[in-house]
Amino acid sequence: DAGVIQSPRHEVTEMGQEVTLRCKPISGHNSLFWYRQTMMRGLELLIYFNNNVPIDDSGMPEDRFSAKMPNASFSTLKIQPSEPRDSAVYFCASSLTGPEQYFGPGTRLTVT
Amino acid sequence: KQEVTQIPAALSVPEGENLVLNCSFTDSAIYNLQWFRQDPGKGLTSLLLIQSSQREQTSGRLNASLDKSSGRSTLYIAASQPGDSATYLCAVSDSGTYKYIFGTGTRLKVLA
Numbered sequence: 001d002a003g004v005i006q007s008p009r010h011e012v013t014e015m016g017q018e019v020t021l022r023c024k025p026i027s028g029h030n031s032l033f034w035y036r037q038t039m040m041r042g043l044e045l046l047i048y049f050n051n052n053v054p055i056d057d058s059g060m061p062e063d064r065f066s067a068k069m070p071n072a073s074f075s076t077l078k079i080q081p082s083e084p085r086d087s088a089v090y091f092c093a094s095s096l097t098g099p100e101q102y103f104g105p106g107t108r109l110t111v112t
Numbered sequence: 113k114q115e116v117t118q119i120p121a122a123l124s125v126p127e128g129e130n131l132v133l134n135c136s137f138t139d140s141a142i143y144n145l146q147w148f149r150q151d152p153g154k155g156l157t158s159l160l161l162i163q164s165s166q167r168e169q170t171s172g173r174l175n176a177s178l179d180k181s182s183g184r185s186t187l188y189i190a191a192s193q194p195g196d197s198a199t200y201l202c203a204v205s206d207s208g209t210y211k212y213i214f215g216t217g218t219r220l221k222v223l224a
Contacts, residue, residue: 004155031210042214042215042216042217043156043201043203043214044214045211045212045213048211056211091155091156093155093156095210098210099143099144099146099161099163099205099210100146100158100161101156101158101210101212102158103155103156103157104155105153105154105155106153106154106155
């Protein structure tokens with residue numbers, strides 16, 4: 001059974017460009033979480049969805065960040081325009097009505 | 113605001129040694145606590161979940177304890193092995209929404 005799938009695994013882009021990160025949760029899971037991990041701030045929750053509906057986006061740092069979940073099997077995190085301080089590893093995780101979250105391998109974003 | 117601290121930040125031990133990783137949190141009104149393992153370049157894997165009503169959980173060579181009143185948890189690893197080398201993160205959830213606040217992690221290296 002496939003776990004959480006994220007793409008791309010690595011992304012290098014120039015400041016000002018739009019970046020879209022993608023996530024496919026585990027089939028049947030009804031909650032999806034986007035996290036950002038940096039050396040300075042550790043792992044932070046950006047937004048989470050339940051049944052495709054955004055429940056809590058208080059962790060989204062700025063209006064430049066947006067997330068969507070058009071259906072139960074796909075979510076995107078978009079940064080527009082990107083800045084060097086957005087460089088981080090972005091993780092997606094999913095869960096099934098319970099406390100245990102299953103993490104994807106992450107997308108390492110570098111903004112130059 | 114909940115804050116989670118992990119000490120030490122890094123630890124290097126010889127193979128076979130028993131060791132303890134520490135996690136402290138500022139708000140004792142937690143819903144549950146999880147210990148995760150993160151390997152370089154990979155996502156997080158849940159090791160142990162302790163509900164707020166529980167005192168400890170065990171899985172193989174791992175034992176996690178929880179003392180809510182003092183705001184502390186420990187992860188005990190028995191007979192450490194080189195394969196245990198990874199970063200260990202603890203995370204607390206203060207509601208049933210499973211919105212986790214993560215510690216900054218302890219980077220463990222077990223020497224053969």
